[in-house]
Amino acid sequence: MNPDFRRLWTGSAISQLGSAVGMVAVPIIAINQVHASPFQVALLGVLAAGTTAVLAFPVGRAIEFRRKRPVMIATDLARCLALLSLLPLPWVTYPHLCLVAVVTATGIVSHAAASQSHLKALVTREELIEANSRLESTRWLSITVGPSAGGALVGLLSAAGVLLIDALSFLASVFTIRRLRTPEPEPPERADGGSRREELFAGWRFARGHPVLMPMLLSWVGFTGGSAMAGGVAAYFYLNDLGFTAWQYGLLMGVPSLGGFLGARLAPRLAVRLGQVRALWWASQLRGPWYLLIALAVPGPVGLAMCGVGFGMVLLFAGAANSTMTAYRQACTPQELMSRVTTLWAFATTVSQPLFMVLGGLLATWFDSRTTLLVATVVMCSAALRLPRAA
Template sequence: MRNGHGLGRRFGWLWAAYGTSALGTWLAFGAFPLIAIQVLHAGPVEVAALSAVGAAVGAAVAVPLGPWVEFRRKRPVLIGTDLVRCAALLTIPAAFALGVLSFVQLLLVSVVVAAADITFRAASGAYLKTLVPAGDLLVANARFESTAWTTTIVGPPLGGALIGLLGPVATVVADAVSYLLSALGIRAIGGGEPRPERREAARMRIGDLLDGWRYILADATLRPLFFNAAVFNGLVMAADALLAVLMLGPLGFAPWQYGLAFAAPSIGGLLGSRLARPLVTRFGQHRVLVASGALRALWLVGLAFVGPGTGGLLLVMGLELGLIFCCGVFNPVCATYRLERTAPGRIARMLSAWTVTTKASTALLTAVWGVLGGLLGPRTAIGLAGVLLLATPLLLPRRAETSPTKPPADPPAEPPAEPPAEPPAGPPAGPEPAPSRA
C-alpha cells in the first residue's frame, strides 16, 4: 500500500524525519550566538569565529567521510549522524546546568554538528534512491524543498517565543530532540538496503579523498553548475551579512523588522517549489534550470539601494521574495539534475564534495566581504556582490544532456552500479540558502 502522498510509506517516514529536524533547525536559529553573547559575554570577534570557524573546520573534518559513506549502508549512517548531533547538542544544556559551559565547547559542538550535517547530506542523497521510483525524483525533491521553506516561515517565530520564555538554551534542547525524533523516523522506514560492494583496496588512500571533486570536474555539465553553486551561495550569504549591518545600524530598522524582511518572503520559496514540477513538465528540465538559475541572479543588486522607513522595508521584502521564489524553483530542479548526472556508486562522494565546497566558499566570501564592507561601506560592498552575481548565469549548463558523462579514468576502481530499479534521488542538498545547523 502506498501513502506519503503517493511516494510510499517508507518515503513518508523519511519526509517526516526531514521535516522534524528542519523545524528543530529553525527553532534554534541564532541560538549559538545568543548563548555566546548572553551567557558567555562573548564579543563580536568570538561570535564571528563561532559562525565561520565552526562551519569551515566542520567542512574540513567531513572531507574523508564522503568516500567512507559511499561503501556503507546509508540508513545506519543517517541514524548515526542524527544521534551524534543530538548527543553533541545535549552537552550544551548539561554544561549550562552545571555552570561549566565555555566558548570552546560551543565551538567544538558547532564543528561536530557541521561535519555530521555534511555526512548526513551525502548519505541521504544516495539512500533515497532506494525509496522512490525514477519518475518521482523531482516530486520528492520538491517536497523536501517545500518543507524546508515551510519550516523557515514557522520555526523562527516559535523559536523566538521559546527564547523569550525559557532562554536560548531551551531551543538547543528542542533542536537536539528533533534529531532524536529524526533518527527514530529513519529507523521506522524499515526494509532492506543493498550492501555496497567494497573497492579492491582495503584501506582508503589520500587520493581517494578527492574522488568527489574529480567526478564533478570531469563532467561537462556538473562542472559549471558546481562553480555556479559555490559563487552564488557565497555571494548571497556574504551580502546578507552586510545587509544585517546596514539595516540594523545606519538605517535604524528594529530587529523584528529585520526578521520580518526575511521570514515573510520565504512564502516565495514554498510557492516556487510547488511550481517546479509543472514548469518542468511544460518547458523541460534544462530550460527551467537555466531560466530560474539566471533569474535568481537579478535581485541582489537592488539591495544596495535600500533606504530607511517603510519603503526600504518593502523594497527588501520584494527583492527577497523574488530571489527566494526563483531559488524555490531552481533548487529541486538542480538537485534532480545533479543526481541524474551522477553514477549510483559516486553519489555520496559527489554530494560530500559539493557541500564541503559551498560551505568553504561561503565562509571565504563572507570573510572577504566583511573586509570590503569595512573599507567601502556595507552598501557599496552589497552592490559589488550583486553586480558579480549577475555573471553567475554564465556558469550554468548550456546544453541539455541525456546521459551522464564517462567517469574520469584516474580514480581507483568503483563498486558496480546498484540495481537499475533504484532511481537517483535525494533530499535537497544543493546551492541554496537553506536551513543550516548551528
C-alpha cells in the same frame, strides 16, 4: 510518493524545524552563560565551517561504502547527545561549546552525504525532482518559522528548554528512519587496486569531467558567494543606511523565506514543462536580478517593500533552482559516487563563502554598502551565465 519517502520526509522536516528553533539557543548560552566575547561567538561559526571543509572529502569516502541508514541514525544520535550535554548550563564552558559546534557540523555533512545517496535508492528517477522539491520546501519553511519561534520559546522555556526541543527532534528523525520498510540496497564495493587518494577525490574527478555538473557547481559557488558577500553588508544597509527599525529588519529576515518555499514547490512543474537543465537555467537567470531592488532601495515604506519583494523573489527562484539542481545531480551521478559528489558541494560552498564575505567587508570599507550590494548583484547574475541551456 511511496510511504517510506513520506516517513523520511516527516523525520527530516521535524529535525530541520527543531534545528531552526534551536539555532538561537547556542549564541544565547555563549553570551549569557559562558560570557563569551563577540569574537568567540563568531569563532563558533568558523569552527563549524572549518570542520565541514576539512572533513568533507574523508566523510564522503567513508560513507560511500557503508549502509546509509545506520550512518543517518548515528549522526542524528550524536547531535542529540551533543545538545543534551549542554543542558547542565552552570557547568558549560566555552571549549564545551566549541566541541558541540564541531560534532554538529560533522553530523550535518555526514547526514547529508548519507541521506542524499539513500534518497536515490528510495524513490524512482522520475520522482527525484518531486522528492527534492518537498525536502527543499520544508527547509525554507523551517527557516521562515524556526528562528522566530525559537526566540519566543527561549522567553517561555529558557535556552535549555529550546535545546531540549532541538535534541528531541533528532530522536524523531531516528524513529522515522527506523520505520523505513524498503530494504536498503547493498553499498557499492571498493574498486580493486584503487588508492586512498583516488577514492577521496573520485567525486571531484567525476564532476570535473561532466558537461553539466561542473558548470552547475561553479554557478552554485558564484551565487552562494554573491549571497554571502551581500549578507553581512545588507544588515548594515537596512539598519543604518535605510533606517529600518528592529522589527522591520526581523520582518525582512523571515517573511521573504516563504519565496523559497514556493519556489521549491514550483520546481517539479518547471522541470516537467522545460526539462531539468532548462528549468535550472531559467530559474538561475531570474534569481539574481531581483537583488537590484535591494541595492537600489530608498528609506521609508517604499524601500521596505522593495527589499521585501526583491529578497522574496531571489529566494523564490533560488528555491526552484536548488531543488532542480539537486535532483539532476542525483539522477546523473552513479550510485557509487553519490556521497562523494554530495560532500564536494558542501566543501565548495564552505570554503568559498568566507572569502566572499571578506571581500564584501572590504568593498563596504573602501566604498559603501550600496556599491557592495550592487557588486554582489552582478556576481549573482554572472554566476547563472556559466550554466548550459540544455544537457
